[in-house]
Amino acid sequence: MNFLGHFALVAGLHENLRQAGDARMVTVSSGAHLRASFDFDDPHFERRPYDRWAAYAQSKTADVLLAVGVGRRWAADGVTANSLNPGYIHTNLQRHLDDDTRRAFGSMDDEGNLLTPDYYKTPEQGAATSVLLAASPLLDGVTGRYFSDNQEEEAVPGGPEVPGGPEVPGGVAHWAVDPAVADRLWDYALEATLN
Structure with a gap:
């Protein structure tokens, strides 16, 4: 986790954060x-x-x-x-998502091209x-x-x-x-x- x-x-x-004072x-x-x-x-x-x-x-x-x-x-x-x-942003983290998940999020089309939905x-x-x-x-x-x-x-x-x-x-x-x-x-x- x-x-x-x-x-x-x-x-x-x-301790370092405390010493910074703010x-x-x-x-x-x-x-x-x-x-x-x-x-x-x-x-x-x-x-x-x-x-x-x-x-x-x-x-x-x-x-x-x-x-x-x-x-x-x-x-x-x-x-x-x-x-x-x-929020949703195209980053390198998405490389860990499978294509079906990306399609479900609307960030990939059926040909595997990245899309940028309006909510991204x-x-x-x-x-x-x-x-x-x-x-x-x-x-x-x-x-x-x-x-x-x-x-x-x-x-x-x-x-x-x-x-x-x-x-x-x-x-x-x-x-x-x-x-x-x-x-x-x-x-x-x-x-x-x-x-």
């Missing part, structure tokens, strides 16, 4: 987090059939919860953390929210929140029935910004990375 690497890096940087952490999540909460009973799909999209959604939920956790623990140290959905962003547009969270004075002191298109998102219900592709609704799943869940995930990650 890629979240544990993120957690270990951030935990290892805590540090920001930005985690890149995805609208896919709306499809799955974090499964504490089987986070590594050891007892349930592996589903790549559920695993991806779960890891992206964990990324949002990481920002909530850092915000709860380190704000007094001058460290803020927020997460974001950059340029790399610059996709990076805009990351830059806002990392550098804008408008976000001074703001922590533990989730953004998309340079705006904070409202908490909404999520679940496996949330559609994928361009139909993914906006918002942040209520489970991804729940302080109690963030605390539980923090404790899980501490134990997992220390052992």
Whole structure:
């Protein structure tokens, strides 16, 4: 699960971030987090059939919860953390998607040519929210929140029935910004990375 690497890096940087006096952490999540909460009973799909999209959604939920956790623990140290959905962008990550998935997203035609649907962003547009969270004075002191298109998102219900592709609704799943869940995930990650 890629979240544990993120957690270990951030935990290892805590003292440096604290010493900076006004540090920001930005985690890149995805609208896919709306499809799955974090499964504490089987986070590594050891007892349930592996589903790549559920695993991806779960890891992206964990990324949002990481920002909530850092915000709860380190704000007094001058460290803020927020997460974001950059949107759909043609990047090298898509090389890991099969052609059928790309066609379902509308980003490839039947001949294998890449397409750029209207809902896709340029790399610059996709990076805009990351830059806002990392550098804008408008976000001074703001922590533990989730953004998309340079705006904070409202908490909404999520679940496996949330559609994928361009139909993914906006918002942040209520489970991804729940302080109690963030605390539980923090404790899980501490134990997992220390052992």
